[in-house]
Amino acid sequence: MSNPINMQLDARTVEILSGITTATLTTLLLKKGLRNVWLRGTRPLRPGQPRLVGRVFTLRFVPAREDLATPESWSSPISTRAAIEDMPAGCIAVVDAMGVTDAGIFGDILCARMAKRDVAALVTDGVVRDVAGVLGTGLPVWCSGAAAPPSVAGLTFVAWQQPIGCGGVAVFPGDVVVVDDDGAVLIPAALLEEILALAPEQERLEAWIMGEVEKGASLPGLYPPNAENKARYLAETAKDRA
Template sequence: MSSTPAPSQDTLDKLRAVGTATVSMQLLKRGLRHVSVNGVKPLRPDQGCVVGPAYTLRFLPLREDLSDPAVLGAPGYGPRVAIETCPEGAILVVEARGIATTGTIGDILTARLAKRGVAGMVVDGAVRDGAGVSATGFDVWCLGAAPPASITQLSGGDVEIPVACGDVTVFPGDVIVCDGDGAVVIPAKLAAEVAEDSVEQDRFERWVQARVEEGRATIGLYPPNAETKAEYEAWKTSGGQ
């Protein structure tokens, strides 16, 4: 587990207001390029922006003695442990090895996560019974849907360990931002400052958008030259929102 304090509600609210594109730019400015979970998209088009600390689960490559159907009811089976221990407000982040031809979770388990107040799930794999999962209202970012159960191609691993989800390293407690573009991972120690700077970036870009709609050219405007920066600061000083 990370020793970094959990993100404040203010930090989460700021990140939810700006979304993944702005957050990824702020991370790029800090030298972090490999932060977007490869391939995952919202299962439903109306999921909006979901933000929360990561609670992690890892699947392992298939080993038949570890993936007998009886394991699904065994005490300590990681994928089932995660369903009952992922905290309220967290995002369940699942390493499924990029396998999109087997489902890692179905409608009953997503209904349980929703009932427990888990914020959402990001998995570099598929769900099964996609229509049923969608009907629960639980927000999932994944590679799609597939009929077979996870044990046809995967073995259950452990929870609350570093995982590689969509080729991105995720530690427990990292902050996950998900929206229509996908999912981005913020190292926990950077979450508050990224949130603060993202709000300012969003305000500047909304100001730029308004100037473009007025007919301004983008050269010197975006990115801004010295004159544009001065104009923007004057706008802020005058009470611009």
């Protein structure tokens, strides 16, 4: 089930997006007409994790079916174990768990293997199990919480590197995801270059506006800036944008 998509992001892309908040990204994508890019239920398992950027590597669960969702299925060629061995270094695993919160999709052993393979992070609208052990692996995780039962108690694993829905968002292999304390935001692959061009300027503008607010400026005409404030902003930040 390997996909020929180049999963490695170049250093420039990682550097730019590592400095852009997911909040800013949602604003930029909204301006491009995309309202549904924030993956619901993806909260950092450990608050304060660094902002991470990576190509999406998808995994998909469907509802549990008793003849398929068994402990024996873990040894199947189509299994989470096999999918993990297909994950390239630097990817972010995005898992469609259908929002199920009473069956943990991965535990400490699977997360430890992902960490060994240099997977950047795990993102899911489901939950994990063995939380203390998962935290101990050092793998950054964004999820909806924890549950003791294994995945087969509520889910059947069916595929990887296929289009999925995670947190109500359509996710395709090769898309880019950015995660921070506000959750996970998807950047469609086709819009990546546009966002890379726009994001630093948006962050610079908002930082300037925050500085003005801290000086006591009122919001009308400042956020968003009117023509006068826009001109002042451009003049004061000309060196930064050169």
